[in-house]
Amino acid sequence: MKAKFLVMLAVIGVHSVPVLAHHSFAAEFDADSPIELTGIVTKVEWMNPHTFFYIDVEKENGEYENWALELGSPNGLMRRGWTRNSLRIGNVVSVTGSRARDGSLLKGNARSIVLSNGVRLFNGTNQINPNLAELPQ
Amino acid sequence: MSRILTTAIIMVLFSFAKITATAQQNTETAKEAPPTPRLADGTVDLGGDGVWRLPWIRYFSKHIVGGQDAEVPFLGWTKAMHEYNASTNVAYDPEGFCLPPGGPRAFGTPYPAEFLQQHDRIIVIFEGGAHVWREIHMDGRSHPERDALNPTYFGHSVGRWEDNTLIIDTIGYNEKTWLDYGGHMHTDQLHTIERITRPDRNTLHYETTIIDPGAYREPWTVAWDIKWSEGQELAEYVCQENNKFLLDLKDDFGKPFFEKTPDAN
Numbered sequence: 001m002k003a004k005f006l007v008m009l010a011v012i013g014v015h016s017v018p019v020l021a022h023h024s025f026a027a028e029f030d031a032d033s034p035i036e037l038t039g040i041v042t043k044v045e046w047m048n049p050h051t052f053f054y055i056d057v058e059k060e061n062g063e064y065e066n067w068a069l070e071l072g073s074p075n076g077l078m079r080r081g082w083t084r085n086s087l088r089i090g091n092v093v094s095v096t097g098s099r100a101r102d103g104s105l106l107k108g109n110a111r112s113i114v115l116s117n118g119v120r121l122f123n124g125t126n127q128i129n130p131n132l133a134e135l136p137q
Numbered sequence: 138m139s140r141i142l143t144t145a146i147i148m149v150l151f152s153f154a155k156i157t158a159t160a161q162q163n164t165e166t167a168k169e170a171p172p173t174p175r176l177a178d179g180t181v182d183l184g185g186d187g188v189w190r191l192p193w194i195r196y197f198s199k200h201i202v203g204g205q206d207a208e209v210p211f212l213g214w215t216k217a218m219h220e221y222n223a224s225t226n227v228a229y230d231p232e233g234f235c236l237p238p239g240g241p242r243a244f245g246t247p248y249p250a251e252f253l254q255q256h257d258r259i260i261v262i263f264e265g266g267a268h269v270w271r272e273i274h275m276d277g278r279s280h281p282e283r284d285a286l287n288p289t290y291f292g293h294s295v296g297r298w299e300d301n302t303l304i305i306d307t308i309g310y311n312e313k314t315w316l317d318y319g320g321h322m323h324t325d326q327l328h329t330i331e332r333i334t335r336p337d338r339n340t341l342h343y344e345t346t347i348i349d350p351g352a353y354r355e356p357w358t359v360a361w362d363i364k365w366s367e368g369q370e371l372a373e374y375v376c377q378e379n380n381k382f383l384l385d386l387k388d389d390f391g392k393p394f395f396e397k398t399p400d401a402n
Contacts, residue, residue, distance in 0.1 A: 023232070024227045027226040027227060049235065052379070075374050
């Protein structure tokens, strides 16, 4: 498992591709509102301009709530080593990212995802990285 | 277990070595890049077995030609609108609505692009900006006059070669785009003169002069380099497919930007 994790890290995480940008990150998400969620994938929308996946997260009272989490576009993710089957319904995942500015929504931008088998997937997020954005990519 | 770990480490090192080799190759090509490729007639070849990896140019103001003191020559309304757009986190950027980027911004939208050179025109295909293309007439024609010029997202472009520089003159832009992500606006008086060179195989130098008396006091010029990505191909990117950003977008008063129609699901 460790081997698989390390290899996936090397293949997916270090691959150098542009940070894709479709809409303003700051208009929709709050970089100062980090989220850490663990849940079961209920749906994957492998679509443009952003892939979305949805997870059921158990609350303290035992009920579940369904979160929508944004990723990069399929073309950007594929250049990072993803396929449309990297995330599948039923996967248990841990997600870190940023919550939507509208706190009434169960919505966020996923920065990284760890599957239950340890494989880590990095997002081709639209979050602005000031160190990358203005450099030749 | 230790054997698995050793194998993993070797594989990781191999992956890193491969990546490092690529990085090293890039460094080498920066120092000793292959020469500018040319077509059979000697014209600069803007293509090859690869794509141009367009950078993300968020703020034209950071790429002005003319030194660090150069500033955007705003008129009052464009300065005010630029400040307003910044205050809304550029939420109303037309590209966020999956509308095309317009001429110069297309070269600063971070998805790959490709040039197709034909004898009478050059087509530039952009993966991003909603899967769009630009057509540059190279047959010596003039721009259409008066109402024959229909304002469009990319305007009407005529091009010519001056030595090794492709010069593209464009008018006829509509007012539905921003010049950049940062919210510099323009009018339909916009006239751009783009200069494109390929100093070596791996570099495209892009420069454009922005002339718009309806929005700026005087012409101003921005420039940046674009890197070649050998062996890469364009992918499909149909931005309009599932643009959820618009579903939750609110206006300045907190109301939904788009009203749902009664029969909408």
